[in-house]
Amino acid sequence: MPDDKNPPEAVEVVLPIRGMSCASCAATIEGALAGMAGVRRASVNLTAEKAFVTFDPARVTPAQMARVVRDLGYGVGTEDLVLQIGGMSCASCVAAIEGAVGGMPGVESVQVSLAAGSARVTYYPGVTTPAQIKRTIRDLGYEAAERLEGVAALDREREARRREIRRQGRWVLISWPLALVVMLGTFQEVWILPRFVPRVLANPFVLFAITTPIVFGPGWQFFVNSYRGLRHGVTDMNLLYATGIGAAYLIAVLNTFWPQAGFGGPEATFYEAAALLTAFIILGRYLEALTRGRASDAIRKLMSLQPKVARVLRDGAEVEIPADEVEVGEIVVVRPGEQIPVDGIVLEGYSAVDQSMLTGESMPVEKRAGDEVIGGTLNKTGAFRFQATKVGRETALAQIIKLVEEAQASKAPIQKLADLVAGKFIFWVHVLALTVFLFWFFLGYQAFFTPGTRLMLTPYTLAGVGAFGFALLVSVAVLVISCPCAVGMATPSAMMAGTGKAAEHGILFKGADAIENASKLTTIVFDKTGTLTRGEPSVTDVIPVPGWSTDSVLGLAAAAEVNSEHPLGEAILRGARARDLAVEEPESFNAIPGHGVEATVRGLPILLGNRKLMRDRDVDLSGLAGRAEALEQNGKTVVFVAADRRPVGLIAVADTLKEHSAEAIRILHRLGLQVVMITGDNERTSTAIARQVGIDRVLAEVLPQDKAEEIRRLQQEGRRVAMVGDGVNDAPALAQADVGMAIGSGTDVAKETGHVILIKDDLRDVVTAIEVARATMRKVKQNLFWAFVYNTVTIPVAAGALYPWSQQVVSPELAAFLMAISSLTVTLNTTLLKRFAPSLRVAAGRPLRLPGPVPVAGGEG
Amino acid sequence: MAGREGGIRRAGLLGVLVALAAALAFFGITAVLGGYPPVARYGGAAWVFLLTWIITMPVLAPLLKARS
Numbered sequence: 042m043p044d045d046k047n048p049p050e051a052v053e054v055v056l057p058i059r060g061m062s063c064a065s066c067a068a069t070i071e072g073a074l075a076g077m078a079g080v081r082r083a084s085v086n087l088t089a090e091k092a093f094v095t096f097d098p099a100r101v102t103p104a105q106m107a108r109v110v111r112d113l114g115y116g117v118g119t120e121d122l123v124l125q126i127g128g129m130s131c132a133s134c135v136a137a138i139e140g141a142v143g144g145m146p147g148v149e150s151v152q153v154s155l156a157a158g159s160a161r162v163t164y165y166p167g168v169t170t171p172a173q174i175k176r177t178i179r180d181l182g183y184e185a186a187e188r189l190e191g192v193a194a195l196d197r198e199r200e201a202r203r204r205e206i207r208r209q210g211r212w213v214l215i216s217w218p219l220a221l222v223v224m225l226g227t228f229q230e231v232w233i234l235p236r237f238v239p240r241v242l243a244n245p246f247v248l249f250a251i252t253t254p255i256v257f258g259p260g261w262q263f264f265v266n267s268y269r270g271l272r273h274g275v276t277d278m279n280l281l282y283a284t285g286i287g288a289a290y291l292i293a294v295l296n297t298f299w300p301q302a303g304f305g306g307p308e309a310t311f312y313e314a315a316a317l318l319t320a321f322i323i324l325g326r327y328l329e330a331l332t333r334g335r336a337s338d339a340i341r342k343l344m345s346l347q348p349k350v351a352r353v354l355r356d357g358a359e360v361e362i363p364a365d366e367v368e369v370g371e372i373v374v375v376r377p378g379e380q381i382p383v384d385g386i387v388l389e390g391y392s393a394v395d396q397s398m399l400t401g402e403s404m405p406v407e408k409r410a411g412d413e414v415i416g417g418t419l420n421k422t423g424a425f426r427f428q429a430t431k432v433g434r435e436t437a438l439a440q441i442i443k444l445v446e447e448a449q450a451s452k453a454p455i456q457k458l459a460d461l462v463a464g465k466f467i468f469w470v471h472v473l474a475l476t477v478f479l480f481w482f483f484l485g486y487q488a489f490f491t492p493g494t495r496l497m498l499t500p501y502t503l504a505g506v507g508a509f510g511f512a513l514l515v516s517v518a519v520l521v522i523s524c525p526c527a528v529g530m531a532t533p534s535a536m537m538a539g540t541g542k543a544a545e546h547g548i549l550f551k552g553a554d555a556i557e558n559a560s561k562l563t564t565i566v567f568d569k570t571g572t573l574t575r576g577e578p579s580v581t582d583v584i585p586v587p588g589w590s591t592d593s594v595l596g597l598a599a600a601a602e603v604n605s606e607h608p609l610g611e612a613i614l615r616g617a618r619a620r621d622l623a624v625e626e627p628e629s630f631n632a633i634p635g636h637g638v639e640a641t642v643r644g645l646p647i648l649l650g651n652r653k654l655m656r657d658r659d660v661d662l663s664g665l666a667g668r669a670e671a672l673e674q675n676g677k678t679v680v681f682v683a684a685d686r687r688p689v690g691l692i693a694v695a696d697t698l699k700e701h702s703a704e705a706i707r708i709l710h711r712l713g714l715q716v717v718m719i720t721g722d723n724e725r726t727s728t729a730i731a732r733q734v735g736i737d738r739v740l741a742e743v744l745p746q747d748k749a750e751e752i753r754r755l756q757q758e759g760r761r762v763a764m765v766g767d768g769v770n771d772a773p774a775l776a777q778a779d780v781g782m783a784i785g786s787g788t789d790v791a792k793e794t795g796h797v798i799l800i801k802d803d804l805r806d807v808v809t810a811i812e813v814a815r816a817t818m819r820k821v822k823q824n825l826f827w828a829f830v831y832n833t834v835t836i837p838v839a840a841g842a843l844y845p846w847s848q849q850v851v852s853p854e855l856a857a858f859l860m861a862i863s864s865l866t867v868t869l870n871t872t873l874l875k876r877f878a879p880s881l882r883v884a885a886g887r888p889l890r891l892p893g894p895v896p897v898a899g900g901e902g
Numbered sequence: 903m904a905g906r907e908g909g910i911r912r913a914g915l916l917g918v919l920v921a922l923a924a925a926l927a928f929f930g931i932t933a934v935l936g937g938y939p940p941v942a943r944y945g946g947a948a949w950v951f952l953l954t955w956i957i958t959m960p961v962l963a964p965l966l967k968a969r970s
Binding site: 280284468472478483508513 | 935942952953
């Protein structure tokens with residue numbers, strides 16, 4: 042946007058500024074911007090919250106200006122644009138788009154995901170527009186459209202994939218039959234072919250006539266895409282293909298029309314090289330189009346869960362409306378076998394709901410009045426009505442889809458190397474192809490060439506090939522055999538499959554870095570209360586004195602505690618109700634802070650509390666002291682019960698372990714991880730709990746605000762630490778850990794802190810999360826190993842490294858075949874992640890010997 | 903945007919010049935060494951030109967884009 046008053050090279054940008062409160066803020070920012078080299082004029086409007094800067098783009102960029110503004114403590118408004126990109130085939134496409142869009146003025150960052158077929162662009166709205174960004178991408182030869190939400194996105198993505206599969210399939214149907222005819226014609230004199238193949242097919246002019254439609258039909262896309270890329274100063278895989286196909290075809294044409302030109306003569310019309318080269322590349326593209334989409338199956342499955350219709354009550358009548366038109370507060374009616382359209386709270390009715398698609402829970406969950414239901418889950422048996430609480434983008438399903446999409450589009454640290462290699466790959470392959478050509482042309486041919494030279498895996502001899510033909514053949518083989526696709530796809534495809542697989546089990550990784558970090562963990566720190574334990578005390582033991590029964594002691598204590606608001610009192614009351622005891626109202630009640638309560642029940646003075654209370658009221662505890670100490674050794678809180686100043690029994694209360702705590706910890710140990718418990722509780726209680734579940738190390742009496750510091754200490758010991766806790770209370774510790782796992786968030790995934798969200802309140806998901814992460818990283822490493830080994834081995838072979846000893850060179854069609862197989866190997870290896878099953882699922886068929894529930898002792902006496 | 907495109911065009915042109923120089927150098931060397939048929943010399947020069955242009959384009963484009 043040049044300004045008339047400025048020289049042509051001056052550009053004006055409008056930066057949205059956040060956080061200004063007064064005129065001095067504006068002046069500060071103005072001064073800082075004006076002082077930057079390359080900034081000609083800066084003016085900040087406090088009311089409009091905008092900075093108008095005229096600058097020289099050769100000397101300064103909007104991103105540098107934004108950094109200066111942020112350094113001053115203010116925010117610079119950016120907007121995110123998420124685009125669906127079509128037509129990307131390899132890592133060099135990613136590099137091309139990131140290079141072109143990243144170089145636009147006003148673009149702060151761009152992240153392209155090849156596996157997800159998407160790009161996230163962060164830009165300054167005053168400098169560039171979504172239309173300009175999309176145009177830049179389209180000019181490179183790719184499709185770019187703003188990402189739709191939910192089902193619409195799913196439909197469009199599926200249609201785009203189908204279109205690509207149809208297109209490449211059509212080219213396969215054209216190129217392969219013709220290429221096979223060319224091959225038969227080329228080898229017409231070999232083996233038994235003379236009996237079946239007419240001699241006319243071996244005529245170079247006939248071969249020319251059959252090969253030309255292949256090169257300029259199915260192969261034409263590579264020339265067009267190369268040209269588009271070069272117009273923007275970027276090189277990609279298409280260029281490798283185009284130069285390879287073009288060179289092979291050109292040599293064949295020259296030998297056909299000018300046989301004496303020195304390219305090997307009429308005996309060396311390698312039409313089958315050009316034809317099969319095109320056919321193999323097209324086949325590779327077709328197979329990749331078929332398989333690549335499978336990595337995103339999980340997200341597709343999630344999206345397909347989004348209900349299309351809802352039945353709501355309006356003016357007393359049931360009305361069927363599109364699910365996205367349900368409003369918060371409306372009453373929704375659900376019948377057996379129907380999908381629940383939005384999130385809500387059950388008002389009336391009873392049913393079992395299959396939530397497995399969202400949480401991985403295999404058993405249907407009972408729902409009755411007051412229970413939460415999740416949109417997208419399946420109602421099984423009954424009918425019910427519920428009130429919508431979350432609709433549209435706010436539903437749990439929409440949030441989960443958003444999280445998984447963001448994770449799939451993110452990049453893991455391990456990908457940096459792959460991106461770097463893939464980004465520079467094409468450039469260096471061309472450098473190598475030129476070097477190889479010059480070597481064989483000037484030195485290698487004279488030094489090593491023998492008339493017995495053959496093309497690898499073919500009966501072809503290259504006796505008539507001169508220095509140029511030979512050097513060109515080797516140079517083309519180098520271009521074609523190299524496969525940056527495998528390098529570029531190795532990490533993102535596996536990450537995509539891994540995050541999807543985790544989501545199937547109700548585990549949401551917020552990014553690829555979370556998966557990578559989770560695979561390297563050495564220590565798992567569990568918060569005790571609410572994570573390992575249920576988070577609320579409950580009665581574990583009732584020990585009456587002789588002459589009293591368990592129920593009578595518990596009933597008396599519950600009656601005394603009816604009006605209490607103390608957690609221990611509530612636990613006793615719950616314990617009594619759980620045993621169906623009738624709980625009476627006390628005639629009088631008095632809470633004694635720090636000691637207990639005194640009450641009158643049925644005219645009997647009751648005391649309920651600790652030793653100190655009993656001592657103060659002269660109650661003799663000698664008969665119960667031994668049992669009380671034993672219980673306290675196990676981390677339980679003992680409440681003594683006395684009636685009429687005589688002890689009648691004691692009640693032990695403790696925060697009990699969750700169902701699967703011990704099992705999860707046992708498996709974590711089996712995975713070679715150290716397990717630590719962190720808690721604000723006292724040493725004795727914590728140690729007792731730790732002993733029950735088999736925890737290695739206890740960090741007791743840690744204040745909430747000090748938990749993050751304890752995590753830091755563990756990290757300083759050289760450990761890679763995961764913190765598992767409540768996403769709200771443990772937020773600082775979750776953030777400090779290498780991997781923060783927020784457990785039991787249910788449907789409120791958007792509010793959660795941490796790097797991994799475990800939807801269910803099941804500790805075994807910690808195990809599953811680590812297993813998924815490890816399986817994903819194994820795939821990443823396998824893919825990268827394959828990609829690097831493939832290129833490291835095949836490129837030197839294609840360059841003729843073995844020729845002096847073997848007298849064989851790689852033909853362009855063999856190079857194309859190997860290249861296609863290489864990228865396909867990575868894609869197929871990734872799809873094997875679909876078979877991954879957590880060890881808990883595998884072990885589900887075997888009985889697990891777990892510690893039984895803690896019995897409530899009842900000594901009759 | 904126009905500036906960027908101008909930069910790329912300049913990179914393309916400069917790339918052509920560099921590639922032309924490389925092709926001429928190749929052609930000159932084959933002349934000096936002798937023993938190469940004309941097709942090998944012309945064909946080789948063309949191949950060197952093409953690869954050199956492809957190599958120089960992505961190197962020059964960002965440099966010249968930044969100056970546009």
